[in-house]
């Protein structure tokens with residue numbers, strides 16, 4: 001007992017640090033061939049000719065795949081693209097001679113050795129016809145449109161309330177401003193890779209870097225027409241993903257195509273530079289228009305955003321869907337548009353939409369607080385909304401007020417002087433800023449099973465993934481708690497398409513969803529074991545009922561007389577069973593979803609120190625107070641928030657991919673020039689979990705977290721920089737040049 005809520009080290013930690021945990025590119029097979037991807041250097045155009053003769057002449061080269069010799073395929077059906085595909089037509093690698101974006105894969109060179117493939121890839125001679133391209137959102141925004149078809153799972157912007165224009169004009173203080181942050185690219189430690197093992201009888205086992213093994217299994221079935229029972233996809237370990245692995249990507253396609261064509265095992269690993277050739281956080285421009293009356297009450301809130309998408313899919317995020325949840329205001333207008341660029345379709349990147357939208361909302365709130373001569377926290381409290389005004393619904397829980405207070409207390413916010421530039425130490429300007437974070441508390445339909453073996457081992461299984469978040473650990477805790485066994489007795493099997501059905505792991509929904517499914521399976525197992533125990537000869541539980549026993553210390557005990565007990569292993573022995581297995585499933589409650597809104601919240605406080613002369617910014621302190629329902633494992637939960645905050649620092653100060661619009665290509669496609677926060681950039685981060693009991697949100701009271709850690713962090717830092725310097729930079733990341 002007492003596993004849930006106890007800080008617990010990762011059960012897979014040892015496997016990870018000793019290298020026994022294997023990742024997609026680490027699986028081996030006899031006669032494994034290596035595929036190297038060749039990428040297009042032009043952003044738009046057509047392939048005129050490909051001369052592969054020099055490449056094919058390299059000893060060890062097995063084949064060069066291009067659009068000219070790829071197999072004819074089923075591709076996508078109208079009804080199935082992939083679990084998280086936005087509306088449109090998904091990218092089809094090697095489909096035809098058309099080039100849609102710079103970096104598009106145009107060939108796969110397969111060889112006996114990786115080095116031979118890599119060398120041969122440089123010998124491919126490809127002639128392109130180039131066509132005009134566009135990669136500048138600033139220029140394309142004029143043609144932005146409201147997406148006609150909504151992306152599933154992304155609510156459209158809320159309908160306008162009141163009269164935003166009149167409310168704006170009536171305000172005593174006003175702010176109209178435009179905010180922007182550039183493109184960001186995913187840089188998990190593990191690069192995207194797929195090892196496809198040819199099993200000899202038409203079956204393949206696919207090790208892919210993905211957040212959803214069953215999503216990839218369906219992709220392979222639909223695109224290649226291979227029956228699902230002949231495809232097993234494994235992603236037992238994922239070296240970080242953050243949304244980059246939600247959709248099947250081209251390494252999967254190319255490896256499966258090559259393996260099935262060559263009838264041998266093939267591995268394809270993208271290079272770090274190729275990691276910049278698919279999913280990315282879109283460039284976003286946000287127009288804000290806010291006003292407040294003399295008491296600091298909002299009279300108008302207008303939030304309009306435009307983001308880039310590709311020419312072939314309408315990727316969408318919830319960017320403008322947050323202000324109506326956070327702040328009381330009678331006059332609102334929210335608008336969201338897309339502009340097409342000659343780039344790959346953007347994709348989800350940690351708290352997609354919210355990480356972005358809360359920059360506009362929370363920087364604008366900070367600016368208006370100054371205009372109203374109010375402390376930024378006080379200004380937010382004056383406009384605090386107890387309900388979701390967009391839908392006129394209550395929250396299942398919302399401990400944001402507590403998060404503000406506890407966070408402010410811990411940070412020492414009360415000692416802040418209001419005037420920008422008023423806090424100095426030596427040659428450094430000190431700035432304190434704050435912002436709010438909000439993210440959805442989602443739950444998805446998920447199944448699991450639970451097994452008790454005769455030797456007392458418990459095994460729980462679900463096809464969900466551990467994308468580095470700690471899923472193995474929390475599922476073990478849930479099973480250990482439900483069955484009253486030691487954590488060490490529990491084995492968790494996930495990351496395998498053969499296991500009970502689960503959606504991709506994303507959206508911070510895994511703990512609530514897979515957690516509830518595992519709990520349901522364990523509850524079913526408890527019931528069966530109890531029945532079996534009661535039926536044993538001279539059972540001490542003969543007259544008991546399930547609600548009057550506890551599972552503890554590997555035994556079923558009478559609640560009011562714990563000495564009267566049956567060991568779990570004895571239950572199986574008595575019935576001559578080698579195991580008992582039960583299934584469980586969990587789904588969100590539709591009635592509850594209609595009645596309540598469900599979100600996690602955070603209050604982020606940031607301290608920056610800015611060199612008065614050189615304008616070098618250091619983030620010296622962050623306090624992030626998070627209200628996210630029940631915390632299953634404070635240790636792994638804290639790690640999630642730490643990671644989110646560090647990514648938020650990246651968004652505020654470092655991360656930006658820069659296209660050279662002449663070439664339509666991201667130029668800084670490596671970790672030397674695409675800056676992420678390094679250890680030296682990360683100083684004191686204080687994570688607080690605010691107590692937030694919530695029995696409505698999901699069966700375990702779990703809201704989920706991870707993504708909430710990034711939301712609000714960039715704005716808190718940007719606001720702190722203003723407080724330090726008096727300079728309002730509305731274009732993120734805030735690099736030194738923008739402060740000079």
Ligand code: MOS
Nearest residue numbers: 242243350506507
């Ligand atoms: Mo997350 S961006 O849903 O992996």
